Amino acid sequence: xxxxxxxxxxxxxxxxxxxxxxxxxxxxxxxxxxxxxxxxxxxxxxxxxxxxxxxxxxxxxxxxxxxxxxxxxxxxxxxxxxxxxxxxxxxxxxxxxxxxxxxxxxxxxxxxxxxxxxxxxxxxxxxxxxxxxxxxxxxxxxxxxxxxxxxxxxxxxxxxxxxxxxxxxxxxxxxxxxxxxxxxxxxxxxxxxxxxxxxxxxxxxxxxxxxxxxxxxxxxxxxxxxxxxxxxxxxxxxxxxxxxxxxxxxxxxxxxxxxxxxxxxxxxxxxxxxxxxxxxxxxxxxxxxxx
Amino acid sequence: xxxxxxxxxxxxxxxxxxxxxxxxxxxxxxxxxxxxxxxxxxxxxxxxxxxxxxxxxxxxxxxxxxxxxxxxxxxxxxxxxxxxxxxxxxxxxxxxxxxxxxxxxxxxxxxxxxxxxxxxxxxxxxxxxxxxxxxxxxxxxxxxxxxxxxxxxxxxxxxxxxxxxxxxxxxxxxxxxxxxxxxxxxxxxxxxxxxxxxxxxxxxxxxxxxxxxxxxxxxxxxxxxxxxxxxxxxxxxxxxxxxxxxxxxxxxxxxxxxxxxxxxxxxxxxxxxxxxxxxxxxxxxxxxxxxxxxxxxxxxxxxxxxxxxxxxxxxxxxxxxxxxxxxxxxxxxxxxxxxxxxxxxxxxxxxxxxxxxxxxxxxxxxxxxxxxxxxxxxxxxxxxxxxxxxxxxxxxxxxxxxxxxxxxxxxxxxxxxxxxxxxxxxxxxxxxxxxxxxxxxxxxxxxxxxxxxxxxxxxxxxxxxxxxxxxxxxxxxxxxxxxxxxxxxxxxxxxxxxxxxxxxxxxxxxxxxxxxxxxxxxxxxxxxxxxxxxxxxxxxxxxxxxxxxxxxxxxxxxxxxxxxxxxxxxxxxxxxxxxxxxxxxxxxxxxxxxxxxxxxxxxxxxxxxxx
Numbered sequence: 054x055x056x057x058x059x060x061x062x063x064x065x066x067x068x069x070x071x072x073x074x075x076x077x078x079x080x081x082x083x084x085x086x087x088x089x090x091x092x093x094x095x096x097x098x099x100x101x102x103x104x105x106x107x108x109x110x111x112x113x114x115x116x117x118x119x120x121x122x123x124x125x126x127x128x129x130x131x132x133x134x135x136x137x138x139x140x141x142x143x144x145x146x147x148x149x150x151x152x153x154x155x156x157x158x159x160x161x162x163x164x165x166x167x168x169x170x171x172x173x174x175x176x177x178x179x180x181x182x183x184x185x186x187x188x189x190x191x192x193x194x195x196x197x198x199x200x201x202x203x204x205x206x207x208x209x210x211x212x213x214x215x216x217x218x219x220x221x222x223x224x225x226x227x228x229x230x231x232x233x234x235x236x237x238x239x240x241x242x243x244x245x246x247x248x249x250x251x252x253x254x255x256x257x258x259x260x261x262x263x264x265x266x267x268x269x270x271x272x273x274x275x276x277x278x279x280x281x282x283x284x285x286x287x288x289x290x291x292x293x294x295x296x297x298x299x300x301x302x303x304x305x306x307x308x309x310x311x312x313x314x315x316x317x318x319x320x321x322x323x324x325x326x327x328x329x330x331x332x333x334x335x336x337x338x339x340x341x342x343x344x
Numbered sequence: 345x346x347x348x349x350x351x352x353x354x355x356x357x358x359x360x361x362x363x364x365x366x367x368x369x370x371x372x373x374x375x376x377x378x379x380x381x382x383x384x385x386x387x388x389x390x391x392x393x394x395x396x397x398x399x400x401x402x403x404x405x406x407x408x409x410x411x412x413x414x415x416x417x418x419x420x421x422x423x424x425x426x427x428x429x430x431x432x433x434x435x436x437x438x439x440x441x442x443x444x445x446x447x448x449x450x451x452x453x454x455x456x457x458x459x460x461x462x463x464x465x466x467x468x469x470x471x472x473x474x475x476x477x478x479x480x481x482x483x484x485x486x487x488x489x490x491x492x493x494x495x496x497x498x499x500x501x502x503x504x505x506x507x508x509x510x511x512x513x514x515x516x517x518x519x520x521x522x523x524x525x526x527x528x529x530x531x532x533x534x535x536x537x538x539x540x541x542x543x544x545x546x547x548x549x550x551x552x553x554x555x556x557x558x559x560x561x562x563x564x565x566x567x568x569x570x571x572x573x574x575x576x577x578x579x580x581x582x583x584x585x586x587x588x589x590x591x592x593x594x595x596x597x598x599x600x601x602x603x604x605x606x607x608x609x610x611x612x613x614x615x616x617x618x619x620x621x622x623x624x625x626x627x628x629x630x631x632x633x634x635x636x637x638x639x640x641x642x643x644x645x646x647x648x649x650x651x652x653x654x655x656x657x658x659x660x661x662x663x664x665x666x667x668x669x670x671x672x673x674x675x676x677x678x679x680x681x682x683x684x685x686x687x688x689x690x691x692x693x694x695x696x697x698x699x700x701x702x703x704x705x706x707x708x709x710x711x712x713x714x715x716x717x718x719x720x721x722x723x724x725x726x727x728x729x730x731x732x733x734x735x736x737x738x739x740x741x742x743x744x745x746x747x748x749x750x751x752x753x754x755x756x757x758x759x760x761x762x763x764x765x766x767x768x769x770x771x772x773x774x775x776x777x778x779x780x781x782x783x784x785x786x787x788x789x790x791x792x793x794x795x796x797x798x799x800x801x802x803x804x805x806x807x808x809x810x811x812x813x814x815x816x817x818x819x820x821x822x823x824x825x826x827x828x829x830x831x832x833x834x835x836x837x838x839x840x841x842x843x844x845x846x847x848x849x850x851x852x853x854x855x856x857x858x859x860x861x862x863x864x865x866x867x868x869x870x871x872x873x874x875x876x877x878x879x880x881x882x883x884x885x886x887x888x889x890x891x892x893x894x895x896x897x898x899x900x901x902x903x904x905x906x907x908x909x910x911x912x913x914x915x916x917x918x919x920x921x922x923x924x925x926x927x928x929x930x931x932x933x934x935x936x937x938x939x940x941x942x943x944x945x946x947x948x949x950x951x952x953x954x955x
Contacts, residue, residue, distance in 0.1 A: 056450070058488035184488075186454035205448060211492050212444060222751055223774035226767045228822035232777050240777035243804070247773075251445035258402045259448070259506060260433035260462035 056185055060343045061105040062282040062336050068187035070287045074101070074333060075179035077293040081329055082171035084301050087308040087316060088160075091167040093326035097333040098174035104337040107181040114177040115170075122166045122173075129162030130154045135311040136161075161310035201261075205252065216244050285336035292332055300325050352418075353435070353514045353546050354378040354401050359415035361396060361405055370396040372570040373415070378548060380513060383540045385561040386550040387581065387592050390808060390839045393570035394550035398516040401548065402438040403429035420513055434463055436514040437507030441522050441837060443499035452478075452494070452502050453487045456509050463510060477509040480543075481535060495737065497528030504532070508539070514546045515539070521551065522837040525737045525865045526900045533557050552839045553866075555594040555904045558582075559611035566592065582608035591841045595868060595904040595918045602922030603929070615908045624928045626912030701727045701762045701859035702748060702828045708756035709743055709883075717743045719883040720757065725828065725859040727762070730850065732874035732891065733863045734901050739880040741863040742770070745830045748861065763827030770833045772815035776803035784814060785821040793817035809842040816849070829853055831862045835869050847873040867895050867903045871916035877901075892916060 058064055063071060078101075082094045102111040136155025143152040189200040220241055224231055232240075279287075300306060306322040309315045316322075354377070361371040370393050378384055386394040399405040406413045407428040417424040420435030437459075440446055449455040456474040465473065478484040481501050486494065494502065500520055507515055517536070521529035537560040539545045551557050558564065564581035566574035566589065574584040585592040586601050586608060593601070596615040597608035605622055609615035619625040702725040709718035717740045725731055733741050746752045747759055749767035769775075778784050782799035790796050793813040798806060803814060812834060820826065831850075835843050843866070850873045854860050864870050870877055870891065877894035879887035879901060887894055892914030896906040905921040915921040 055490060055492070057490055057493070058451075184451060184454075186450045190454075204450060204454075219769065219771065220774045220777075222746075223769050223771075224777070225751060226749060226769065226819050227775065228764070228766075228819070228824075236777050244773065247804075248445055251440075251442065252448060254404055254408055255440070255446040255448055257404060257408055257429035258433055258436075258438040259459040260430050260510075261458075 056181060056183065058184070059106045061182070062340060062343065063101060063105040063182045063286065065280060065282045065343055066286045067277065067279075067283055068183050069191060070283050070290065071183040072179055072188060073290040074286050074293075075175045075183070077290040077297075078178075078333065079172055079175040080294060081297045082168050082175065084297050085306055085308070086164055086168075086310065087306040087322060087326075088164055088167060089318070089322060089326045090306045090329060091164065091171055093330035094171040095167065095174060096330040098171060098178055100330070100334045101337070102174070102178050102181065104334060105178075105182050107178075110181055111174065111177055114173065118170065118173045122170050125169055126162045126166035129165055130158040133158035133161065137312045138314075157310050157312065157314055160314055164308075164310065209248070209252065213245055213248065216248065217241055220244065280342060281339060282336060282342070285339060289332050289336055293329065296325060296328055296332075350379040350381055352377045353380050353420055354548065355416070355418040356397075356400070357416045359400065359413065359417055361400065361413045362411050363396075364410045366411070370570050371400070374567075374570065374572055375415075376565060376572060376575060378514070378546060380546055381540070381544045383537065383547045383560055383562045384549070385554065385557055385564045385578070386548060386567065387554055387564055387585075388550075388567040388573070389589075389591065389841060390552075393567040395518050396570070397567065398438070398518045398548065398550055400424065401432075401514070401516045402436055403427065403432040404438075430462070433459060433512070434510060435512055436516055437504075437510070437512040439500075439504050439507050439515065439517045439520050441519045443496055443503050443523065446503040447491045447494075447499055447506070450490055450492075451487075452483060452489055452491060452505075455491060455502055455506050456487075459506055459509050465510075473509045473511070476511075477505040480508065480539065481505045495528075497524050497531070497737070500524060500528070500532060501535070504535070508545070511543070512545070514548065517547065517549045519550055519552065519837060521553070521556065526867075527736060529553075529556060530900075533560055536560065552837075554592065555596060555611075558594060559613075578610045579607055582610070591839070591844075596908055598918035599905050599908060599921040599925070602918055603925035605925070609908075612904060612907050619908070619925065622929065623932050624925045626909055626924060626928055699727065699762065700760075701725045701729070701857075702765070702861070703760045704744075704748070704757065705760070706757035707744075707747060707754050707759065709740070709747065709752065710755040717883055718747070718754075721884055723878065723885065723888075725861060727827070727857045727859055728854050729876060730854045730860045730874045731862070731876045731878060732870035733861060733878050733880060734865070734867075734870060734894075735880035740883045741880055742832050744880065745832050745861065745863060748828065748830055761827050764822065764824050765828045765830065766819040766822075766826040767830045768812075768816055768819050768832065768834060770836065772811045773804070775815040775818045776811065778803065781806070781814060785817040789817040789821035790814075792820075808837060809845065812838075812842075812846065813849070825856065826858055828859045828861060831860075833863055833865065835864060835866050843869050843872070867898075867901055867906075868917075871895050871903045890914075 063074070078094050078098050082091060085091060099108075099111065102108050131149075131152065131154065133155070136157030138156035139153045140156050140159065141154040143154070146152050186204060189204045192200045192203075220237070224237065231237075300321075305317070306325050307315075307317045356377075357375050359371050359374045360369050362369040372393075374393070374397070386397065388394050396405060399409065400413075400417050401419055401424075403419070403424050405411065406425070413425070419427075419432050422432060422435060424432065447455055449458055453474060456477050457470050460470040460473045474487070475484075478487055481504060483498070483501050483505055486498060486502065491499065491502065500523070504515075504517075504520070515536075521532055524532065533556055536547050536549065540547050540560070549557060549561075554564075558578040558581075561578050564574065564576065564578050565572065566581060566584070568589070573588065574581055576584070582593065582597040586597065590598075593608075596612060600606070600609055600615060600618060603624070605618055605624070607618070609618055616625060702723070704721050704723040707718055707721040707723075708716060710716045721744065733744065735741050743752065745767060747754055748761070749765045750759075751767070776784060779802060780799065781790065781795060781801050781803050784803055785793075787796065787799070790799060793816060795806075795810065795814055795817065798810065803811065806814060820829070829850075834846060838846070847869065850860055850862070860873070862870075862873065874891045876889065877887070877891045878885050879894060895902055895916050896911035896914045899907075902911070903916045905918050906916055909915055909921050909924065913920075913924045915924045
């Protein structure tokens with residue numbers, strides 16, 4: 054899974070805007086416990102991924118994430134002692150003591166799982182649609198060297214993975230017993246060091262560390278004009294944040310799991326959920342100016 | 345030879361440099377000047393000092409590598425001792441062998457922008473520099489592609505683009521084509537020539553396959569043991585190489601020199617012109633001429649296209665004579681080439697029942713997430729047979745070897761081997777996991793590889809050729825000799841002498857009955873060791889036959905000798921080609937010399953030779 058430029062409105066926006074939208078979706082998921090709003094953030098994230106043409110990649114991520122989410126859902130009812138509506142009694146168990154599973158803890162487990170899923174979708178979307186180099190360039194003003202280190206790490210990790218696979222294949226070609234794990238680990242580390250030295254040499258000859266290097270790069274900002282997609286997605290991100298914060302302050306979509314399930318299922322909640330689900334998808338209707 | 349009145353862009357004065365911990369200097373009292381706008385090729389054996397010279401020009405020597413340096417190196421007027429690589433990057437762009445480790449950013453656009461940003465250029469200048477470098481190198485369509493998705497050729501172009509993005513006056517390139525297939529390699533050389541001609545960029549290029557780049561060069565500098573051994577025009581260099589360093593001769597120059605013709609040709613076109621002027625350019629359509637042995641017939645003499653002659657015994661190749669590429673045909677047609685395709689049902693039945701070292705039956709490789717890589721490959725290798733597997737990048741060569749060695753399972757079809765299959769993958773370093781050479785393989789295996797004297801050294805301290813031999817010793821270190829030995833691109837980055845050694849070594853294995861299956865992009869190497877060539881295209885063999893047929897009639901998959909002679913007589917190497925030319929000369933000028941006894945010395949210039 055990784056970024057690849059595609060002809061979609063979300064891929065066309067600058068990194069600040071693309072990541073802003075993803076962070077806004079994540080913020081909604083963090084601010085609300087209401088299952089309807091959480092489901093809406095999930096719809097927004099998945100819908101944006103599909104509209105941006107990265108639905109298949111997101112599905113792959115979700116397949117890896119689902120066991121973790123299922124664990125969260127299943128564990129909460131057994132570890133939470135809160136809630137008044139007992140739906141199953143397991144009696145006294147060693148280590149656990151008296152174990153009663155409540156409806157509230159079960160529902161809250163589902164809410165935690167839904168929130169985890171929404172956050173995973175939001176950050177997977179960020180990985181898939183935001184150019185990592187542009188994103189890291191945003192942080193160069195703060196720390197050029199740290200941003201470059203992060204860029205190199207994202208570039209080198211797959212390279213070192215390939216090196217590791219190659220070394221493993223080579224060892225399979227050796228007749229006789231394979232070398233010990235320690236020996237192999239040393240060989241892999243030695244190979245990684247060789248790579249690091251070569252990359253360091255490449256950085257030097259590209260002018261890294263020269264007179265204009267850090268100061269110049271830190272001072273720069275990309276002066277590209279704002280496209281219609283930049284404006285549309287930035288507006289949506291701001292609107293989402295405003296809606297989420299405003300709704301929270303106004304007490305819209307309130308939800309309490311403990312001690313009893315209590316939730317606001319009124320029109321304001323439904324409107325908020327609908328807005329959260331649909332707003333991020335609206336800019337996809339405009340596909341002008343895409344390659 | 346500074347060669348022109350243009351200002352100097354790279355100057356070395358009495359430079360001697362020793363790497364930290366090294367016992368001998370890599371550059372010795374080296375003085376030379378490269379002027380603006382020159383295209384300079386650096387020639388020399390591995391370890392001769394070419395890379396060190398380039399690294400001195402980029403400032404990595406001494407700032408990055410350390411060590412002791414004396415004398416002066418100036419790049420664009422900047423003294424290298426006072427200015428590090430970061431400062432010199434504005435004057436000199438550098439490109440090294442492995443494109444994977446030179447590309448440091450996630451997307452092509454960021455990669456091209458990186459050097460400009462490092463120089464503190466304003467955003468508009470960065471954007472313009474990126475655009476111009478992308479257009480000049482033909483990578484504009486890749487600008488938004490992630491770098492990890494690019495092929496080796498594309499990556500090398502992008503790395504070159506990054507080196508050129510700031511429009512440096514000088515570009516230093518260290519064997520940039522060694523990891524590329526012939527098509528991508530030729531494209532890169534063409535690109536360098538265009539940059540030199542149109543932008544006036546000074547090019548200093550270290551390269552082993554000189555036949556690929558001499559035609560583009562103004563000047564050749566040869567280094568031997570860190571000293572300046574030759575500095576002159578490509579033709580002067582070839583004349584020097586013929587006298588002093590035959591290992592550096594191009595096949596074309598060797599062909600004409602063995603045929604007694606002069607001057608040494610810088611490229612195929614010149615060689616053909618010289619042959620045409622001497623009326624010795626064979627007609628490819630004509631039937632093969634009987635060729636008498638060349639004068640003073642030696643172990644390296646050849647018998648070409650003479651079915652009446654009995655097959656000569658394979659000569660005893662002498663690795664000490666490293667300057668000579670080992671004899672190639674070795675009477676191979678009769679002795680080693682696969683027999684003609686069996687005729688009739690009975691013939692096919694007999695062929696199927698004959699013992700085979702390796703047999704692939706309808707082999708398919710169909711990954712879950714992509715197109716089929718191998719498509720119903722049928723292949724049969726007899727014991728002791730020497731087969732070169734060729735084809736463009738992505739044709740499925742490496743995948744085929746991985747299936748043969750059992751690293752991958754076929755999705756359909758089968759692989760049957762008569763015994764153990766040994767596989768040497770592309771990078772010998774991947775096999776080296778211990779701290780001592782002696783711990784990597786048994787004493788017998790090391791002795792067979794000629795590495796006994798290095799048993800106590802660290803494997804990574806060995807030279808490239810020695811590491812290759814050590815890796816070979818590791819995969820062969822078993823009581824059970826392999827029925828099949830597979831090598832994946834074993835000559836990448838090797839100089840001609842090491843290739844010659846490897847060909848000799850492979851010939852020895854074949855003589856013991858081990859079948860050889862070797863992937864290579866290098867037609868000269870394929871001609872040197874293989875009796876049979878299988879050309880893979882789109883996952884299946886598209887040509888399969890004797891090397892003389894497969895490597896004589898192609899464009900990319902043809903030796904330089906075959907390209908010069910148009911494939912005539914099936915001659916692949918200079919010695920066989922020279923024998924053919926001598927025969928033609930003798931036939932067309934009766935009385936001047938008996939065929940093969942006294943080669944006529946015909947001197948023409950390319951200008952004279954042109955019709």
